Amino acid sequence: MHHSTVSPLPSDFTPEQLLGALSVGIDTMAGIGDLRTRLTGLGIGMIGPLDHANGLVRDAHGLRHWHDVPLRELAEKHLGLPVHLDKDVTAGITAEAWRHGATFGDAALIMVESGIGGGFWLGGTAHRGAHTNAGEFGHTVVDLTGPLCVCGRHGCLEIVHRHAAEAGDIALAARVLAVGVVNLLQTLDLAHVVLAGADLLRHPQTYLAAVTEAVQADARRADWLSTRVAVSSLGADVIAAGAAMQVLDQHYGIPELAPI
Numbered sequence: 290m291h292h293s294t295v296s297p298l299p300s301d302f303t304p305e306q307l308l309g310a311l312s313v314g315i316d317t318m319a320g321i322g323d324l325r326t327r328l329t330g331l332g333i334g335m336i337g338p339l340d341h342a343n344g345l346v347r348d349a350h351g352l353r354h355w356h357d358v359p360l361r362e363l364a365e366k367h368l369g370l371p372v373h374l375d376k377d378v379t380a381g382i383t384a385e386a387w388r389h390g391a392t393f394g395d396a397a398l399i400m401v402e403s404g405i406g407g408g409f410w411l412g413g414t415a416h417r418g419a420h421t422n423a424g425e426f427g428h429t430v431v432d433l434t435g436p437l438c439v440c441g442r443h444g445c446l447e448i449v450h451r452h453a454a455e456a457g458d459i460a461l462a463a464r465v466l467a468v469g470v471v472n473l474l475q476t477l478d479l480a481h482v483v484l485a486g487a488d489l490l491r492h493p494q495t496y497l498a499a500v501t502e503a504v505q506a507d508a509r510r511a512d513w514l515s516t517r518v519a520v521s522s523l524g525a526d527v528i529a530a531g532a533a534m535q536v537l538d539q540h541y542g543i544p545e546l547a548p549i
């Protein structure tokens with residue numbers, strides 16, 4: 290990453306507050322050389338659910354002011370730049386794909402922050418699904434009689450994980466996440482699993498160990514099946530970096546890099 294600037298937002302931020310922060314951020318960085326004249330566009334990795342195809346934020350989890358907000362159009366008008374809007378996790382997996390190059394065929398980015406999401410890179414491209422709503426990984430059920438989740442179901446991965454984490458049992462929280470990851474591997478046959486997100490990055494080794502052990506032990510993989518598990522080396526920047534790479538991706542495609 291060449292330059293960065295951070296603008297904290299209130300926990301229940303409005304569209305106007307986000308646009309204002311983006312404008313300030315661009316002006317701050319535009320002061321570096323002649324950056325403003327060379328900007329190709331703006332990438333936004335946003336909390337879902339959202340409609341990527343139409344640039345609409347549907348009902349972002351935990352945000353009261355975001356119902357069918359046409360964020361892409363609003364941002365293009367407000368900032369005077371082409372805007373690429375995508376789910377945060379899809380931006381994140383794009384960042385990982387760029388780092389790995391053309392060999393990054395089938396992979397998932399598991400994001401543990403305010404919720405749990407999954408970004409998918411399948412067959413060499415971002416997978417968004419029929420309604421561009423793929424990635425609601427935290428709302429897959431792991432306990433039929435588990436606690437009630439915000440989505441209305443019982444025993445979702447996200448709420449079971451949260452109960453363990455809030456009780457201070459990070460080892461159990463990591464094992465709950467690992468169960469979900471193994472379910473994904475059984476379903477999708479992934480070559481790479483990348484772990485990310487602020488809550489996970491507070492205990493990266495605990496999560497990495499739990500997921501790696503579960504992948505090796507529970508998935509009962511034959512020796513011709515292997516999945517690499519890693520913590521994202523981009524840290525807290527993975528979404529911002531991925532959103533920027535999505536803008537470049539539209540213009541240039543994924544670089545043909547050697548695997549790392």
Ligand SMILES: [Zn+2]
Pocket residue numbers: 427428429438439440441442445447
């Ligand atoms: Zn749920």
